[in-house]
Amino acid sequence: MDLHEEGITMGESSYDVKAIDYGANLFTAEANRIRPKEQLRQFYTQKIGIESRMMEGVSIEEMIERMDRGGFEISLLISTKAGPSGTPYTYHMPYQMVADVVNKYPHRFRGLAGIDPTMGMKGVRELEYGVKNLGFVGAHLYPHWFGLAPDHAKYYPFYAKCIELDVPIEMQIGHCLLYTPDYPLRSVGRPITLDTVACDFPELKLIGIHMGYPWTEEMISVSYKHPNVYIGADAYAPRHWQESFVNYVNTWGQDKVLFGSDFPLLDFERIRREVEELGLRPDAKRKFLRDNAKKVFKL
Amino acid sequence: MAKIIDVSVNFRPHTEVKFYDYMGIRRDAAHPLDPKAYISEMDRLGVAKAGLVANVSANGIGGEVLMTHVDEVAPVVKAHPDRFFGWVGINPLKGMETLRYIDYGIKTLGFKGVHVYPHWFGVPVDDRIYYPIYAKCCELGVPIALQVGTNTPRSGAKCVARPILLDDVAFHFPELKLVGLHIGWPWTHEMTMLARNYENVYIIADAHPPREWEKPLLDYITQKEWINKDGSYKVMWGTDWPVQMLEPSLKEVDELNFPPEIKDRLLGENAIRIMGLDR
Numbered sequence: 001m002d003l004h005e006e007g008i009t010m011g012e013s014s015y016d017v018k019a020i021d022y023g024a025n026l027f028t029a030e031a032n033r034i035r036p037k038e039q040l041r042q043f044y045t046q047k048i049g050i051e052s053r054m055m056e057g058v059s060i061e062e063m064i065e066r067m068d069r070g071g072f073e074i075s076l077l078i079s080t081k082a083g084p085s086g087t088p089y090t091y092h093m094p095y096q097m098v099a100d101v102v103n104k105y106p107h108r109f110r111g112l113a114g115i116d117p118t119m120g121m122k123g124v125r126e127l128e129y130g131v132k133n134l135g136f137v138g139a140h141l142y143p144h145w146f147g148l149a150p151d152h153a154k155y156y157p158f159y160a161k162c163i164e165l166d167v168p169i170e171m172q173i174g175h176c177l178l179y180t181p182d183y184p185l186r187s188v189g190r191p192i193t194l195d196t197v198a199c200d201f202p203e204l205k206l207i208g209i210h211m212g213y214p215w216t217e218e219m220i221s222v223s224y225k226h227p228n229v230y231i232g233a234d235a236y237a238p239r240h241w242q243e244s245f246v247n248y249v250n251t252w253g254q255d256k257v258l259f260g261s262d263f264p265l266l267d268f269e270r271i272r273r274e275v276e277e278l279g280l281r282p283d284a285k286r287k288f289l290r291d292n293a294k295k296v297f298k299l
Numbered sequence: 300m301a302k303i304i305d306v307s308v309n310f311r312p313h314t315e316v317k318f319y320d321y322m323g324i325r326r327d328a329a330h331p332l333d334p335k336a337y338i339s340e341m342d343r344l345g346v347a348k349a350g351l352v353a354n355v356s357a358n359g360i361g362g363e364v365l366m367t368h369v370d371e372v373a374p375v376v377k378a379h380p381d382r383f384f385g386w387v388g389i390n391p392l393k394g395m396e397t398l399r400y401i402d403y404g405i406k407t408l409g410f411k412g413v414h415v416y417p418h419w420f421g422v423p424v425d426d427r428i429y430y431p432i433y434a435k436c437c438e439l440g441v442p443i444a445l446q447v448g449t450n451t452p453r454s455g456a457k458c459v460a461r462p463i464l465l466d467d468v469a470f471h472f473p474e475l476k477l478v479g480l481h482i483g484w485p486w487t488h489e490m491t492m493l494a495r496n497y498e499n500v501y502i503i504a505d506a507h508p509p510r511e512w513e514k515p516l517l518d519y520i521t522q523k524e525w526i527n528k529d530g531s532y533k534v535m536w537g538t539d540w541p542v543q544m545l546e547p548s549l550k551e552v553d554e555l556n557f558p559p560e561i562k563d564r565l566l567g568e569n570a571i572r573i574m575g576l577d578r
Contacts, residue, residue: 120471121438121472124434124438151427153429156427156428156431157433160395160431160435161434164398200427200428202394
């Protein structure tokens with residue numbers, strides 16, 4: 001499906017660049033039935049404090065309206081794998097649930113294949129199925145949900161498979177939060193661990209999302225070093241981004257950065273407004289909001 | 300009498316390694332496998348088939364990689380498909396290139412397994428770099444054989460593959476056929492313990508003269524241990540030619556006086572089943 005280029009108006013948005021969001025979550029009532037109740041209550045409601053109305057579920061149509069208000073053309077939807085399946089604290093969002101939404105609104109969404117390294121070859125085959133049969137454009141990984149740093153051997157078959165399938169993998173780098181006190185997770189994703197992965201797999205397109213916070217400098221160094229390591233800026237509101245990162249986006253790292261929402265953690269309209277307020281150079285802004293994602297995910 | 304399969308034959312000895320000096324073996328006496336001569340030797344001794352290894356080693360860790368390419372071996376296998384099958388020997392350090400090489404050797408050339416001499420490359424066999432290789436073998440449905448005992452003496456390699464390092468691998472890849480080469484010596488008992496503990500771990504009893512096979516291996520093959528229910532189905536005999544030669548090796552196996560059905564499994568039936576030679 002071709003992307004819209006300049007001059008296409010979407011909804012109420014008047015932004016000049018139609019943004020591509022490299023990572024958003026389905027938050028429909030249907031999707032939330034899969035998420036653990038305590039996680040919804042303690043993390044989304046208490047910790048993050050998203051609009052209480054949203055907790056009843058955000059329909060796809062409402063999500064699209066929100067994307068329109070923020071000037072987003074496309075969101076990549078994550079078929080999240082948050083931990084091994086079969087515990088009261090973890091969940092897998094089925095690939096098919098994401099694929100159904102993408103099929104219904106092919107102009108607005110693409111799918112990302114979640115990865116659970118404990119699934120071994122079954123997981124590798126599912127990833128292959130997601131890309132080849134469901135048309136997913138990349139893989140997605142939450143290392144902290146598995147207690148294994150990104151350079152752990154168990155991920156390596158998945159990395160090799162991403163190269164074979166010619167798709168990028170994005171993964172949360174930096175600390176992680178407490179999703180529920182009953183199931184604490186260690187922060188295993190230091191940015192420097194991606195250095196190891198990139199040395200072992202120079203061909204692998206890696207996107208460290210959440211900016212590697214609080215090790216953003218370390219994330220910058222790894223992405224600057226390796227041609228195929230990118231930084232994804234999401235989950236933290238742009239007005240809180242540290243100066244050195246904004247400078248990286250604006251100047252020396254302008255080809256190595258992508259923009260995302262991590263919806264519903266952050267709303268499209270707000271993050272777009274705040275990015276516009278950063279006063280980025282037009283070329284750098286366009287790459288950050290759109291062109292880099294288009295290139296990396298081959299949209 | 301069932302078919303006899305010599306499961307491991309090095310296609311071309313890498314005479315550059317210093318082992319030849321240590322052993323006092325003349326380098327000009329070492330030669331690549333002569334298929335016709337080997338087949339006539341096989342005929343004379345009643346050996347049905349042999350597994351040719353496109354073997355890869357190095358002149359010490361970090362030294363020149365000594366590679367027999369699968370393309371060197373493939374014409375011989377192709378010319379005698381009823382007498383030879385191929386092993387894809389690999390350099391485990393080459394990342395995606397290694398995976399593509401395996402794909403080529405198995406899918407395009409029809410070789411039957413993957414083969415590694417880890418000690419020449421200095422990286423333990425449970426290291427992250429091996430995991431995509433194991434996954435590739437699962438995908439292709441072929442066994443991987445790894446030398447898991449001592450390294451070759453006085454040749455600049457070091458021991459990075461005790462049998463126990465396969466424990467995690469066997470656990471994480473239950474569908475992978477993991478084969479310990481060279482009996483795991485001197486950790487023979489560790490090797491048989493692994494083969495006992497995991498359905499997917501096997502042993503190739505080669506490189507050591509059968510007259511020196513130790514009690515843990517013999518007891519494993521004959522299922523003498525009280526907790527061993529299928530050891531006779533999990534060991535494959537081979538020569539590791541030119542390290543051992545067909546005639547003395549077979550004679551020494553005879554002299555071990557295995558019950559006939561167990562000897563048949565050891566000498567051929569297991570290789571046919573595990574390596575998929577009847578497919």
